[in-house]
Amino acid sequence: MVLAALAALSSATSIGPASAQPGTGTEAGAxxxxxxxxxxxxxxxxxxxxxxxxxxxxxxxxxxxxxxxxxxxxxxxxxxxxxxxxxxxxxxxxxxxxxxxxxxxxxxxxxxxxxxxxxxxxxxxxxxxxxxxxxxxxxxxxxxxxxxxxxxxxxxxxxxxxxxxxxxxxxxxxxxxxxxxxxxxxxxxxxxxxxxxxxxxxxxxxxxNVEDVIAALGRPGTPALPSLDGLHARLVMILAGLDHARPDVRVTDYVSPHGQRVLAIARAGEECLGALEAAVAGQPVGLLFSAPLADPPLMAALRDYLSVPTTGHxxxxxxxxxxxxxxxxxxxxxxxxxxxxxxxxxxxxxxxxxxxxxxxxxxxxxxxxxxxxxxxxxx
Known part of the structure; x- marks a missing residue:
């Protein structure tokens, strides 16, 4: 997604793992x-x-x-x-x-x-x-x-x-x-x-490897990206999830009033994906934002939230x-x-x-x- 999204853009303008053991009826796996x-x-x-x-x-x-x-x-x-x-x-x-x-x-x-x-x-x-x-x-x-x-x-x-x-x-x-x-x-x-x-x-x-593309697209002025299937809606879903998991980084401080309305649509989940995809169809991605996401504390939280672990396999x-x-x-x-x-x-x-x-x-x-x-x- 990183390279394709950056190409489309240019052409258009830790919290550690938990430990759990089963067996008590209230533990993980019960x-x-x-x-x-x-x-x-x-x-x-x-x-x-x-x-x-x-x-x-x-x-x-x-x-x-x-x-x-x-x-x-x-x-x-x-x-x-x-x-x-x-x-x-x-x-x-x-x-x-x-x-x-x-x-x-x-x-x-x-x-x-x-x-x-x-x-x-x-x-x-x-x-x-x-x-x-x-x-x-x-x-x-x-x-x-x-x-x-x-x-x-x-x-x-x-x-x-x-x-x-x-x-x-x-x-x-x-x-x-x-x-x-x-x-x-x-x-x-x-x-x-x-x-x-x-x-x-x-x-x-x-x-x-989506973190860099999110940083690149997550700013005011980013145009619509019709060549990337569903990216706009999925970016909104990522922001909604990160906001719930990490309220300390104040995701909504980077989001415009329009973006707030779209986040509410995502959280409501009408038609599962249908209402959200309809809300963002054809819209510039930059309308979601009041400030760039490429802020070090926010990006650190984002990487912790969704990066694929590549060591320890x-x-x-x-x-x-x-x-x-x-x-x-x-x-x-x-x-x-x-x-x-x-x-x-x-x-x-x-x-x-x-x-x-x-x-x-x-x-x-x-x-x-x-x-x-x-x-x-x-x-």
Whole structure:
């Protein structure tokens, strides 16, 4: 997103990870409520499933809850339980009820259901978090890395507590913002959920290296950027999330009266993404701002909030990227791969020349299947 956004612009004019242990009923991974899915609620290749609310940990270490949905494949589980893909979804909205598993699998305009069904067909249980605030009470903080990563890990704890046939062995996987979430989960795993057995991470076009573009675009006078799919609305969602997670940096001091109105639309979440996208369509990005975001304290808070951790990865990472992606363009993921390798990660990057942000998932199916079979065989 960084290079593409800067190009479009020029052509147009720590709070540390929390520590938690399951087991008391009030700790991370404990189940608040659960029910068996009705047959009509199951996705293709799922033999059974569960809807649950479970305890997790927010961005700043505070107790929280998340919703989630678990799908179980058909057949007899292996002796050590069903291997798990802990799935982190893409952008879907800002308010409770906007999780893809509550909306026919839809993340924005993309149906994630075939992706989840493909994991089930290979013999993996799928545990799909909603993140905090999208499927249970709470405030969603868009792209808050630690909050989302905690939810990815804690649904594995909750799944095993709910059904012992669901293994503690898992791969973290996600698309777009979910790729960022999966990478955050993998990096926090040793300190936050070491009793789980993480085997690897799959990140499809993960959101990364967006801080500089936010600084460049976040100022009065920035024009409309029609060539970048959905960037304007997502910038508003980032500001709303950062404002909630870090009130100390006073995000709203940088936002114009127009920007305040748009933030209110994002927080209200009408039509999940629809009302926000309509509100910013065709509008100059600079109308959001009364002052530039490129202020050192604010930028430090932003980096702490959403940067992908590139050190401390102890399991293999597979990055998948389409060269035709306009949402998270190729150079950002190439840079992420280099950063991960410099940080000591066993990172592999696979490029698909014709794939865009959404066609990447089916296009990369064989890469994913090979990786999963190598790190966590299903049979």
């Amino acid at each position: 189940i608040v409520s659960s029910r068996v899915l009705a047959e009509a609620e199951l996705i293709p290749e799922a033999a059974e499933g569960y809807r649950l609310v479970y305890r997790t940990t927010g961005q700043n270490g505070e107790p929280a809850v998340s919703g989630g949905t678990i799908y179980v494949p058909s057949g007899t589980p292996p002796a050590d339980g069903w291997p798990v893909v802990s799935w982190a979804h893409g952008t879907s909205g800002m308010t409770q009820g906007c999780a893809p598993t509550l909306n026919g699998g839809m993340a924005d305009t993309f149906d994630e259901t075939p992706q989840l069904s493909s994991y089930l067909a290979q013999g993996y249980a799928v545990e799909a978090t909603d993140y905090i605030g999208l499927g249970a009470p709470g405030t969603y903080e868009y792209l808050a890395g630690r909050a989302a990563g905690h939810a990815v890990l804690d649904i594995v704890r909750a799944g095993h507590a709910l059904d012992a046939a669901l293994s503690k062995s898992f791969v973290a996987a996600g698309h777009s913002i979910g790729g960022q979430s999966a990478l955050a989960a993998a990096q926090m795993w040793p300190s936050y959920a070491a009793e789980l057995d993480l085997r690897g991470t799959v990140a499809y076009a993960p959101t990364s 102890h399991r293999p990472v597979l990055l998948l990227q389409g060269a035709a992606d306009k949402v998270q363009p190729l150079p950002t993921t190439v840079l992420l791969h280099q950063q991960l390798q410099r940080g000591g990660a066993d990172s592999r990057l696979v490029l698909h020349p014709a794939a865009d942000h959404f066609t990447l998932l089916p296009t990369a199916a064989s890469d994913t299947q090979t990786f999963l079979a190598g790190v966590l065989p299903a049979h």
